[in-house]
Amino acid sequence: MSIHFLREIENLKKKILAVSSVVEESIARSIAAVIKHDATLARQVAEGDDEINEMEVDVEEECLKILALYQPVAVDLRFVVAVLKINNDLERMGDHAVNIADRAAYLATFPKLDVPPELDEMARRTQTMVKHSLDALVESDTELARQVCAADQEIDQYNRKMHVLIQDQMRSNPDDIDRLLHLLSVSRQLERIADLATNVAEDVIYTVEGTIVRHRVAALDN
Amino acid sequence: MSIHFLREIENLKKKILAVSSVVEESIARSIAAVIKHDATLARQVAEGDDEINEMEVDVEEECLKILALYQPVAVDLRFVVAVLKINNDLERMGDHAVNIADRAAYLATFPKLDVPPELDEMARRTQTMVKHSLDALVESDTELARQVCAADQEIDQYNRKMHVLIQDQMRSNPDDIDRLLHLLSVSRQLERIADLATNVAEDVIYTVEGTIVRHRVAALDN
Numbered sequence: 001m002s003i004h005f006l007r008e009i010e011n012l013k014k015k016i017l018a019v020s021s022v023v024e025e026s027i028a029r030s031i032a033a034v035i036k037h038d039a040t041l042a043r044q045v046a047e048g049d050d051e052i053n054e055m056e057v058d059v060e061e062e063c064l065k066i067l068a069l070y071q072p073v074a075v076d077l078r079f080v081v082a083v084l085k086i087n088n089d090l091e092r093m094g095d096h097a098v099n100i101a102d103r104a105a106y107l108a109t110f111p112k113l114d115v116p117p118e119l120d121e122m123a124r125r126t127q128t129m130v131k132h133s134l135d136a137l138v139e140s141d142t143e144l145a146r147q148v149c150a151a152d153q154e155i156d157q158y159n160r161k162m163h164v165l166i167q168d169q170m171r172s173n174p175d176d177i178d179r180l181l182h183l184l185s186v187s188r189q190l191e192r193i194a195d196l197a198t199n200v201a202e203d204v205i206y207t208v209e210g211t212i213v214r215h216r217v218a219a220l221d222n
Numbered sequence: 223m224s225i226h227f228l229r230e231i232e233n234l235k236k237k238i239l240a241v242s243s244v245v246e247e248s249i250a251r252s253i254a255a256v257i258k259h260d261a262t263l264a265r266q267v268a269e270g271d272d273e274i275n276e277m278e279v280d281v282e283e284e285c286l287k288i289l290a291l292y293q294p295v296a297v298d299l300r301f302v303v304a305v306l307k308i309n310n311d312l313e314r315m316g317d318h319a320v321n322i323a324d325r326a327a328y329l330a331t332f333p334k335l336d337v338p339p340e341l342d343e344m345a346r347r348t349q350t351m352v353k354h355s356l357d358a359l360v361e362s363d364t365e366l367a368r369q370v371c372a373a374d375q376e377i378d379q380y381n382r383k384m385h386v387l388i389q390d391q392m393r394s395n396p397d398d399i400d401r402l403l404h405l406l407s408v409s410r411q412l413e414r415i416a417d418l419a420t421n422v423a424e425d426v427i428y429t430v431e432g433t434i435v436r437h438r439v440a441a442l443d444n
Contacts, residue, residue: 071293
């Protein structure tokens, strides 16, 4: 492949990393909005989603341009197709961050709920998964990608724990059920983000090794 | 483009329609399993997921083959890339059907819950959206695709209604909270399937018209 093609690929890597870093920031803020009971922060996440959407469209156009101009084959073709799919996954993670922020905005209109401290740690680990899945892509690092896949099980465990804790709160305070359902949704959205990061990592492994690790049994995301 | 290319595209259309019809069947069965309290039916859905996964891998390989062999550009390139993305969306719908079936299997181990009759209608409309979004793809029918996008709002309304109904049940029967959360999850999974069908329809509009209708404001999926 030509030097022009390689330059385009480097440029594409930079662009997809930039999308990822905005998405990570968006996840971090949305969770901070829940924990700090902060409606202003929640609004910022919703407003920032336009930027993610524009970046997604830009990356997709870039991929189509590369396919049309350079007509890559074999591993190069797989890489561009992987970026197309991963780009889509990142945009969906951004949507989940907006969903979390919507919950935060709603919860902020009521007195503060007791948020289980596990939520913060769960969010931090989810963000790390997102970051590592993209690092794995740009470095073709299948070892790191496999760590992301393994970390998904921890997030599933956090989600199950949150379910148990929040269900207990529901039974003791039936009047809080509505708000507690919103809090439960936050945990579930994080679990979905972790699933999407795992999809990314699986696509990285496939692109590099040609091994399909998709289609593991999905955990119950209540 | 050559006659070979056109034949490959026709073949690809047949394959993606076949994936869709298996996914639709899987959704129908998973909901029947919930409504009829039928663990056997639920198991069949989980077992059928392997077939969907294999079909997805096959369609993706087919797309990569077409890109590498025929190096399509412009609208042909967009079509193949759209199929790649839609294929991914269909596989995710299949995962949601498995999630619904998992709920059905769990619920079947307890006495039968009162399932709001709206759930059946919601499921039927969601299946129609899936079918229409794929028909829109193979017929390049943007009018039908727009109907799918519009129908998504009805499904969001059904989901909100289910939330209200099930929250009421939770407050009156706190002992049923655990099972009712599973039932609520069924409604939410349907809402996610409808979202994915809407993604498909939006990709169809983009492929045919070059108009981006993605990134509408997502409804709260509790």
